[in-house]
Structure formats: C-alpha cells, structure tokens
Amino acid sequence: MSSENQIAQTAEGDDLVWDDGTPFDDLFQSAFSRFVAAECTTGQITREDRKRLIKAAHKEAEGLYYPADNTPGFPTIEKQQKALTKVLYQVLADEPWLEDWIRDPDAERKLSKFEFHEGSKALCEKYGFRIPKDAIAAACEAMNQEEAPNAGKEGAERVPFDHIDVIYIPGTVSADATNAINRTEIYPISIESVANQLVHHPCRNMTRPYEEACKLLATSDRDALLRLRKQASDICDFAPHLLDNDNITLLLVLLILTRSEVCKRFEDHGIRVEGSTMSHRKGELMKHALGWTTSQDKAGYDTAATEIQKRIKALNAPPPKVKGVRGRKPGQSKKRKIDEAES
Structure with a gap:
C-alpha cells in the first residue's frame, strides 16, 4: 500500500462510520485517511509520520471490530x-x-550485520561499494529497474551482483565475541540473493x-x-x-x-x-x-x-497405517476346547 494511495483516500466527515458489515481493512483505510487529512495539507508525510498514523488507525479499527475480545466465549479463530x-x-x-534495516559495519554489537566476503573485496572496490548496505541497495535498485517497463539504459554495464558475496554476522554479547567468529565457516550469500528477498518480500505488495x-x-x-x-x-x-x-x-x-x-x-x-x-x-x-x-x-x-x-x-508425514479389523482366527475357541476336554 503506497503512501500516495493512502493519502488519496480521504474520508469525509470527522468520525469513523461503523456498522457490523464494514470490513476491517475499510475501517482502517477510513481512519488512516482521516488522520492524514487532519495532519497534512500538502499531501506529503514523512516515513515516521506514516508509521505512527498506520498504528493509530489500526488501533481505532481494532477497537471497533473487536470490542469484546476479553469476554467469555470469544472464539479462538x-x-x-x-x-x-x-x-x-x-x-x-x-x-x-527497506535497506534501512541493513546495519552498518560499526553497528552496535548486539545487532547483526553483513560483511563483504574476502573473495569479493576486489569487485567491491571496482564498483565503488564501500559497505555491504551500499551494494545491496544498488542491487535492489537494479532489480526494480529491470522489472519496470522500458527500464534500464542501453549500453550500461551490468554490475555482477551475483558474484559479489557477503557473510552474515549475528549479534553477540561483546566486541570480542564478534571478532572471534570464524568467518571462513560462514556460507557466503550473493548480494543479488539478499536483494531478491527484499524486492520480493512476502508482504511488499x-x-x-x-x-x-x-x-x-x-x-x-x-x-x-x-x-x-x-x-x-x-x-x-x-x-x-x-x-x-x-x-x-x-x-x-x-x-x-x-x-x-x-x-x-x-x-x-x-x-x-x-x-x-x-x-x-x-x-x-x-x-x-x-x-x-x-x-x-x-x-x-x-x-x-x-x-x-x-x-x-x-x-x-507418512500416510497413516491402515488398521486391520480384528477377527477370530480359524479353529476352535479356547473355551470350546476346555469344554470338550471336561466332557
């Protein structure tokens, strides 16, 4: 959902209209548009404003749609x-x-980060990528351009993002622990693969x-x-x-x-x-x-x-085993054998 589309859907009036048949997402859209209209007259909002207004609109819609979730019998579904x-x-x-979630190399030690793989440093220098975040952002931009109609410049050199690798360094408890991680044991990931996951994030559209x-x-x-x-x-x-x-x-x-x-x-x-x-x-x-x-x-x-x-x-899972129906085996029953012996 783009900010432009959200801003364009301005609700009329000051109050959110509610009835039992209004879909949740429509309640949210009405609340969000109303909040934007009240705060912004230029049609432009910052990313932080957008985030804050989405959360506020969701809270209002949730309060209307689920007014009694603490009452006994509220369905699990x-x-x-x-x-x-x-x-x-x-x-x-x-x-x-967004690339903003990719940490810089000097990020706090408790947060994860990417480092260039040793074998990719020459390519990084050739194309002017100072840190992994720069390379991943460039790969995302190139991928978006390739998917756009009539995109790309003829004759422009294609950067081999699939040959530029990074390694993932998880957050640790100390700088010493981070430095002690054996980089040679970490499987490298191509910049193109990272970008592909960002451009095609399951919720992006x-x-x-x-x-x-x-x-x-x-x-x-x-x-x-x-x-x-x-x-x-x-x-x-x-x-x-x-x-x-x-x-x-x-x-x-x-x-x-x-x-x-x-x-x-x-x-x-x-x-x-x-x-x-x-x-x-x-x-x-x-x-x-x-x-x-x-x-x-x-x-x-x-x-x-x-x-x-x-x-x-x-x-x-393997298919469940078919349980056979228990039946009496051929031959005399135990009780009948006893009866015949006593007679």
Missing part, C-alpha cells in the same frame, strides 16, 4: 485473526524490505492485511503451504538480517517455521544462533513492536503458529 492482522499492519508500518491474515489462517492447499515454507526458508537462507529482534519479519517466519527449524537453517550455513536467542527476539518484538505483554495477548499468535506449522509438517 477471532483471536488468531486479530493477532495476525496486527502483525501484518505492523509490517505495513515498518516496511522491513500487501494492501488488505486483515484479508491476508484470514487467508493465511485458512490455507490448507498443499501448493500454497509449500510456497509459505519456501518463502520462510529463503528468508532464513538469503536475508537473515530480517530475523533481528526489531524486525517484524521474524514473526512472519515463526508462523511458518518452528524456532528449532530456523536455528537449524542458520547452523547449516555456519551461523550459530541459540534457540533461546530466537525466543528472546520473538519476545522483544511482541513486547515493543506490538505491545503484547501477557500470555493472553500472545495467545492468538501462538495458537495460529501451532496450527499452520502442523499443516506444513503433515505434508511430509
């Missing part, structure tokens, strides 16, 4: 829809596909998060579940920085893959991340990004993740 909708609206607010949340919860088609698993796995393999403790994409991935599966994929690429670290990151996101502080707040998300992961795991 509605708790799940509410939780996943909040996650997806946070995605709209954060825009995790999302316009109606509530509908997407409902669709995700209802997904049972084998091909659709396999696509979800591939998307989550590709993020782990090629854009691991999206799984930091402040990037909402982590909660999308943990809907599809278990914590142990995420850690296993990291381990297969020479990156050591403990399961407890993933749990901590998940908790930090829930608390600070979503405002979930109690088990009741988190329940809808956790039960949704359990159900989705169960469906995905069932794809590879």
Whole structure:
C-alpha cells in the first residue's frame, strides 16, 4: 500500500462510520485517511509520520471490530485473526524490505550485520561499494529497474551482483565475541540473493492485511503451504538480517517455521544462533513492536503458529497405517476346547 494511495483516500466527515458489515481493512483505510487529512495539507508525510498514523488507525479499527475480545466465549479463530492482522499492519508500518534495516559495519554489537566476503573485496572496490548496505541497495535498485517497463539504459554495464558475496554476522554479547567468529565457516550469500528477498518480500505488495491474515489462517492447499515454507526458508537462507529482534519479519517466519527449524537453517550455513536467542527476539518484538505483554495477548499468535506449522509438517508425514479389523482366527475357541476336554 503506497503512501500516495493512502493519502488519496480521504474520508469525509470527522468520525469513523461503523456498522457490523464494514470490513476491517475499510475501517482502517477510513481512519488512516482521516488522520492524514487532519495532519497534512500538502499531501506529503514523512516515513515516521506514516508509521505512527498506520498504528493509530489500526488501533481505532481494532477497537471497533473487536470490542469484546476479553469476554467469555470469544472464539479462538477471532483471536488468531486479530493477532495476525496486527502483525501484518505492523509490517505495513515498518516496511522491513527497506535497506534501512541493513546495519552498518560499526553497528552496535548486539545487532547483526553483513560483511563483504574476502573473495569479493576486489569487485567491491571496482564498483565503488564501500559497505555491504551500499551494494545491496544498488542491487535492489537494479532489480526494480529491470522489472519496470522500458527500464534500464542501453549500453550500461551490468554490475555482477551475483558474484559479489557477503557473510552474515549475528549479534553477540561483546566486541570480542564478534571478532572471534570464524568467518571462513560462514556460507557466503550473493548480494543479488539478499536483494531478491527484499524486492520480493512476502508482504511488499500487501494492501488488505486483515484479508491476508484470514487467508493465511485458512490455507490448507498443499501448493500454497509449500510456497509459505519456501518463502520462510529463503528468508532464513538469503536475508537473515530480517530475523533481528526489531524486525517484524521474524514473526512472519515463526508462523511458518518452528524456532528449532530456523536455528537449524542458520547452523547449516555456519551461523550459530541459540534457540533461546530466537525466543528472546520473538519476545522483544511482541513486547515493543506490538505491545503484547501477557500470555493472553500472545495467545492468538501462538495458537495460529501451532496450527499452520502442523499443516506444513503433515505434508511430509507418512500416510497413516491402515488398521486391520480384528477377527477370530480359524479353529476352535479356547473355551470350546476346555469344554470338550471336561466332557
């Protein structure tokens, strides 16, 4: 959902009109447009303003659509829809596909970062890439240009982004621990692969998060579940920085893959991340990004993740064994043999 489209949809009047048949996403659009109109007369808002107004509009729509979620008998499916909708609206607010989420080399030690692979430094110097963030941003721009109609300049040299590699350095407890990481054991990732995950982020073209949340919860088609698993796995393999403790994409991935599966994929690429670290990151996101502080707040998300992961795991499960019907074997029964012996 682009800022321009959101700003163009200006609601009439000062109050949000509500009836039981109004879709959640329409409630949000009306609230967001009204907030923008009240604050901005030029039609331009900053990224921070946009983020703040998305969260405010979602809060208002949520309060109208789910006014009684704490009452007894509130259905589990509605708790799940509410939780996943909040996650997806946070995605709209954060825009995790932006290059801003890629840390500079001098980032705080507890945050992850990319480093150029030793074998790619000559190419980086040739094309003027000072830090990995610059190269990834350039690769994203080139990829977007290639996908646009009549894009690109004839005769322009194509930068070999697929030959420029980076390695992912996870956050650690100290600078010494970061320096002690054996870089030679980490599997390199091409700049093109990182950019591809950002340009094709699963939520980048999302316009109606509530509908997407409902669709995700209802997904049972084998091909659709396999696509979800591939998307989550590709993020782990090629854009691991999206799984930091402040990037909402982590909660999308943990809907599809278990914590142990995420850690296993990291381990297969020479990156050591403990399961407890993933749990901590998940908790930090829930608390600070979503405002979930109690088990009741988190329940809808956790039960949704359990159900989705169960469906995905069932794809590879062996077919259940057919249980035969027990029948009496041919021959005399034990009781009949005893009776005949006594006679």
